Amino acid sequence: MSDTELYFSLNNYLRRKFGSKVIKLSIDGGFSCPNRDGSIARGGCIFCSEEGSGEFSGDRNLSITQQMLDQTSLLSSKWPDSKYIAYFQSFTNTYDTVENLRKKYDEALAFPNVVGIAIATRPDCLSSEVLELLAEYNSRTFLWVELGLQTIHEKTADFIRRGYDLKTFDTAMKNLGSLKIKTVAHLILNLPDESFDDMRNSLGYVSDMGVWGVKLQMLNVLKNTDLEKHYLSDRFYLRTADEYIELVSNLITYLPPDIVIHRVTGDGKKESLLAPVWVLNKRYVLNGIQKYMRSNNLYQSKNYLDIC
Numbered sequence: 001m002s003d004t005e006l007y008f009s010l011n012n013y014l015r016r017k018f019g020s021k022v023i024k025l026s027i028d029g030g031f032s033c034p035n036r037d038g039s040i041a042r043g044g045c046i047f048c049s050e051e052g053s054g055e056f057s058g059d060r061n062l063s064i065t066q067q068m069l070d071q072t073s074l075l076s077s078k079w080p081d082s083k084y085i086a087y088f089q090s091f092t093n094t095y096d097t098v099e100n101l102r103k104k105y106d107e108a109l110a111f112p113n114v115v116g117i118a119i120a121t122r123p124d125c126l127s128s129e130v131l132e133l134l135a136e137y138n139s140r141t142f143l144w145v146e147l148g149l150q151t152i153h154e155k156t157a158d159f160i161r162r163g164y165d166l167k168t169f170d171t172a173m174k175n176l177g178s179l180k181i182k183t184v185a186h187l188i189l190n191l192p193d194e195s196f197d198d199m200r201n202s203l204g205y206v207s208d209m210g211v212w213g214v215k216l217q218m219l220n221v222l223k224n225t226d227l228e229k230h231y232l233s234d235r236f237y238l239r240t241a242d243e244y245i246e247l248v249s250n251l252i253t254y255l256p257p258d259i260v261i262h263r264v265t266g267d268g269k270k271e272s273l274l275a276p277v278w279v280l281n282k283r284y285v286l287n288g289i290q291k292y293m294r295s296n297n298l299y300q301s302k303n304y305l306d307i308c
């Protein structure tokens with residue numbers, strides 16, 4: 001993180017590493033999820049949409065190459081010299097046979113100007129065979145693995161029906177760490193009944209576990225999810241945009257300086273979002289975080305030692 005940066009963003013990390021703009025291409029690899037197909041449960045996580053939390057991924061009915069072509073054709077006029085990360089985003093992207101996984105990862109890596117691969121998965125879908133496969137990709141390309149933890153608190157984890165306990169996350173982190181594979185933890189902010197300290201403790205925990213990066217986002221209530229039913233009957237509190245800006249700006253100060261922040265706010269699809277609608281105004285939130293942090297003299301790591 002340089003002196004002028006308030007936090008160490010993925011954009012900055014990738015620009016420094018690859019010397020140019022690097023864009024993630026979101027791929028739907030056609031996988032399922034054990035938390036939806038009955039292996040663990042049927043309903044899935046309470047907030048999960050029909051797209052398996054991959055609203056902006058390509059169309060799963062198209063080949064991986066076609067999905068990437070569709071996305072790059074829209075981007076190439078604005079960023080003609082950019083490089084790409086193939087981002088397997090939707091559902092659980094290690095939940096298949098090793099042969100199928102290899103076929104799909106290889107197809108994505110063969111696309112022009114792809115410099116790496118990002119794989120979103122669950123910590124309970126990392127068998128020894130899958131870990132071996134990931135180690136192989138880690139040795140030949142730039143790789144990171146994303147784990148949808150959302151919270152360290154078991155009560156909330158039960159509420160969101162995450163389907164695995166914290167020990168499973170710990171084991172996955174140790175296994176991936178021993179293979180020197182970079183990890184990114186997803187955390188959802190504003191989960192019902194979680195206080196600032198609860199969220200800060202989740203952040204501190206993943207940081208102590210040695211994650212390379214974090215993804216933070218406001219809880220989105222999407223239509224046709226079980227969370228929607230819960231929200232409509234209970235009306236639990238959802239922060240305003242300005243309250244979220246204050247929350248995330250303060251949380252960032254507890255992270256060590258070398259953790260890469262992949263996301264500070266998400267953006268759902270307008271048609272599928274019920275609340276809060278302000279998340280669609282990503283520019284307002286991003287600018288608001290910059291403004292809030294500057295005017296309060298906040299920066300990543302400012303309060304890092306206080307979390308230990």
Ligand code: SF4
Pocket residue numbers: 033034035036043044045048049052053090091092122148
């Ligand atoms: S693990 Fe991911 S894909 Fe599976 S139900 Fe949860 S959010 Fe959806």
